[in-house]
Amino acid sequence: MMRIKLTVAYDGTGYSGWQIQPNSPTVEAALDDAVYRVSGERIHVTGASRTDAGVHGLGNVAVFDTDMNIPAERWAHALNRYLPEDISVISSVQVASNFHPRHCDTVKTYEYRILSSVFPIPQLRNYSWHVKEKLDISAMQSAAQVLVGEHDFKSFCCVRTQAESTVRTVYSLEVSSVPAPIPGAEFVVIRISGNGFLYNMVRIIAGTLVQVGRGKKSADDVRKMLMAKDRCQAGQTAPPQGLTLVGIEYV
Amino acid sequence: MMRIKLTVAYDGTGYSGWQIQPNSPTVEAALDDAVYRVSGERIHVTGASRTDAGVHGLGNVAVFDTDMNIPAERWAHALNRYLPEDISVISSVQVASNFHPRHCDTVKTYEYRILSSVFPIPQLRNYSWHVKEKLDISAMQSAAQVLVGEHDFKSFCCVRTQAESTVRTVYSLEVSSVPAPIPGAEFVVIRISGNGFLYNMVRIIAGTLVQVGRGKKSADDVRKMLMAKDRCQAGQTAPPQGLTLVGIEYV
Numbered sequence: 001m002m003r004i005k006l007t008v009a010y011d012g013t014g015y016s017g018w019q020i021q022p023n024s025p026t027v028e029a030a031l032d033d034a035v036y037r038v039s040g041e042r043i044h045v046t047g048a049s050r051t052d053a054g055v056h057g058l059g060n061v062a063v064f065d066t067d068m069n070i071p072a073e074r075w076a077h078a079l080n081r082y083l084p085e086d087i088s089v090i091s092s093v094q095v096a097s098n099f100h101p102r103h104c105d106t107v108k109t110y111e112y113r114i115l116s117s118v119f120p121i122p123q124l125r126n127y128s129w130h131v132k133e134k135l136d137i138s139a140m141q142s143a144a145q146v147l148v149g150e151h152d153f154k155s156f157c158c159v160r161t162q163a164e165s166t167v168r169t170v171y172s173l174e175v176s177s178v179p180a181p182i183p184g185a186e187f188v189v190i191r192i193s194g195n196g197f198l199y200n201m202v203r204i205i206a207g208t209l210v211q212v213g214r215g216k217k218s219a220d221d222v223r224k225m226l227m228a229k230d231r232c233q234a235g236q237t238a239p240p241q242g243l244t245l246v247g248i249e250y251v
Numbered sequence: 252m253m254r255i256k257l258t259v260a261y262d263g264t265g266y267s268g269w270q271i272q273p274n275s276p277t278v279e280a281a282l283d284d285a286v287y288r289v290s291g292e293r294i295h296v297t298g299a300s301r302t303d304a305g306v307h308g309l310g311n312v313a314v315f316d317t318d319m320n321i322p323a324e325r326w327a328h329a330l331n332r333y334l335p336e337d338i339s340v341i342s343s344v345q346v347a348s349n350f351h352p353r354h355c356d357t358v359k360t361y362e363y364r365i366l367s368s369v370f371p372i373p374q375l376r377n378y379s380w381h382v383k384e385k386l387d388i389s390a391m392q393s394a395a396q397v398l399v400g401e402h403d404f405k406s407f408c409c410v411r412t413q414a415e416s417t418v419r420t421v422y423s424l425e426v427s428s429v430p431a432p433i434p435g436a437e438f439v440v441i442r443i444s445g446n447g448f449l450y451n452m453v454r455i456i457a458g459t460l461v462q463v464g465r466g467k468k469s470a471d472d473v474r475k476m477l478m479a480k481d482r483c484q485a486g487q488t489a490p491p492q493g494l495t496l497v498g499i500e501y502v
Contacts, residue, residue: 009370009372009373009374009433010373011373011374011376056374058372058374058432058433059433076370080370080371085371085373085376086373086376087373088370088371088372088373089370090370090372090433090434091370091434119260119327119331119339119340119341119342120331120336120339121260121309121339121341122260122261122262122336122337122338122339123260123262123307123309123378123495125262125336125337127374181309181497182260182309182310182341183341183342244374246432
């Protein structure tokens with residue numbers, strides 16, 4: 001028996017998210033299906049992060065056990081032969097038989113991408129949030145710093161969350177901007193690393209920082225939101241297509 | 252009567268190219284339709300560059316004449332209300348009544364994007380050419396310089412071309428690379444500006460430069476191809492989805 005850890009990149013546009021559900025395409029179901037087609041066995045992969053519908057992955061992680069005599073690093077190539085073109089396994093390695101992708105100390109990194117532009121860029125419609133206003137980047141940067149560190153992020157998670165504790169540590173939260181390829185447009189990129197994120201937490205942080213960028217909220221308002229521990233206090237949830245799970249580091 | 256010049260961005264993935272054809276979706280037909288829905292008149296837009304199926308635009312140009320009493324700069328907003336989300340008018344200005352987008356001195360700029368990576372990145376499948384090998388960027392840069400200047404590009408155009416003269420001037424042709432967001436991967440970007448391009452010329456140049464990057468051809472081979480004035484001499488035509496018409500400058 002060998003436990004294989006896959007790193008998975010996917011375009012979330014066509015999926016109802018990572019987690020298997022009846023009658024909807026999911027990344028997990030596509031991986032299960034590819035494993036079956038390679039091995040002939042109905043093996044279920046276990047994912048690290050159950051990204052939402054429309055959210056993308058560059059480095060999500062999944063593990064499964066197999067008795068097949070395929071070298072671990074060949075699994076990536078074998079699975080890609082059967083995966084649809086919007087999912088790609090970008091590495092496969094053997095891990096210890098007790099390795100569990102969710103029960104480990106991890107550093108997860110997400111990127112949220114905003115196109116700030118009067119007009120949309122069609123090529124980016126599934127990979128960014130189009131915001132018409134020019135955003136105040138330095139105000140967003142100051143507000144972002146408020147959220148760095150260990151905090152109770154109850155105000156920044158979906159009320160539907162089932163997490164027992166809402167305390168998480170944000171290691172870094174950076175806001176940067178680069179010119180976008182049409183006149184007057186820019187990309188604003190929010191990059192966040194932490195030991196874990198509550199349901200919708202990154203999208204609520206992105207939505208809140210955009211309100212700051214629009215001048216509707218201040219860094220001090222964000223501090224008050226954090227203290228309130230009440231979901232009604234934080235900003236809107238940014239749409240899913242701007243979000244990418246960049247990677248997960250096991251520490 | 253007012254002549255309006257539109258700058259148009261589009262995701263070419265879902266289109267059989269720019270130019271109208273029966274029973275296939277085209278960018279031109281979508282624009283004609285949007286003009287009709289705004290004005291109630293069947294006015295035909297005239298495009299500057301008839302990009303192929305799957306090729307993208309950030310700054311293609313189209314003009315049309317109208318008697319409607321809408322300020323020129325409002326047309327962009329009015330048309331976007333009726334355009335599908337994979338087409339966006341990013342500017343509309345009034346031009347002289349004798350302005351023709353194809354019969355003018357222009358500088359056209361295209362970008363061809365390659366993902367050099369063992370594994371594909373699904374999010375980029377419609378916006379880049381996935382090449383598994385690592386490419387020799389400096390060899391590509393040297394070979395690119397051979398093509399800069401006024402030359403007969405007969406070897407670098409599709410045999411189906413109807414152009415009378417195959418002489419064109421390439422003002423600049425730059426090859427650069429930046430890291431791509433998965434381990435070991437990089438983007439190779441070919442950016443070319445010229446006074447006009449023959450049918451498939453940019454894609455044949457991109458295909459040829461990739462052969463150079465793979466070590467299959469040298470800068471000297473490219474020089475011989477150019478001299479040969481024979482399409483059979485140049486490299487393969489790179490696939491359409493890596494190509495974007497970045498912009499057209501009227502000089």
